Amino acid sequence: MQTSDIYHTQGIRSFKLKSTHYGDGKCVLNIVAKEHRCPLCASGKVSVYPEREREIQGQSCGAKRVYFKVWVHRIYCHKCRRQSYEQLNFLPYSKARVSRSLAQTLIELRRHMPLSAISEHYHVDYDKLKALEINYLEKKYSRICLKDVRVIGVDEIHVGHEWVDGKRRQKYLTIVPAT
Structure with a gap:
């Protein structure tokens, strides 16, 4: 695989491929940042200190599962004199263990498959x-437009019961229509 392959298949832009290792049905790609900038002021005058290595799962390539190994750096900016951690822009959120492209695929599949089936198929x-x-x-759903909502109705419907720890519990379904 080459750096352009990472860009076109995984959507990773600001990193370049350092090395590739194959084994045990997976492909491990070591990637490094092309340049380091301060995430706070975008200055290029920074000192970079490697902090820890992360392994992130990417989109599969054929029968091989793809993993990215990347060092996360602590960045000290000489311009704004602040210290921060490098942002991995190909992740859906900062602590994610999967790439943004794989996350998008998993979310799209969620509409058609249960989580357990997706988890088993993608080894997540x-x-x-x-x-x-x-x-x-x-x-x-962080920003829902309530501009034209005039009435909100809340209704509970009895669905049935279930047995929990030897006790019968009632199950209800809550419906919230808005007009």
Whole structure:
């Protein structure tokens, strides 16, 4: 794989490919940032200190699972005299373990498949997949336009019951239509 392949298949722009390793059904790509800038003031006059290595899962390439190994750097800016961590712009959110392109695919598949099936097929931890979906929904519904809403109705419908710890619990469905 080349740097242009990473750009066209994974959407990773500001990193270049350092090395590639194959084994155990996966492809591990070591990538490094093309340049380091202060995330606060965008100055190029920075000192860079490697902090830790992260492994991020990307879109699969054929039968191989793709992983990116990247060093996250601590950046000291000489212009604004602040210290911060390097931003990995190809992640959907800062602590994500999957690339933005894979996250987009997983979210699109969520409409058609249960989380457990997606998790098993893409070898992504169920909890990480759920966190990814929660992050997506928070972004999607963070700003809801209530400008033309005049009435909000709340209704509960009895769905049935279930047994929890030997006790019968009632199940309800809450409906919130807005007009």
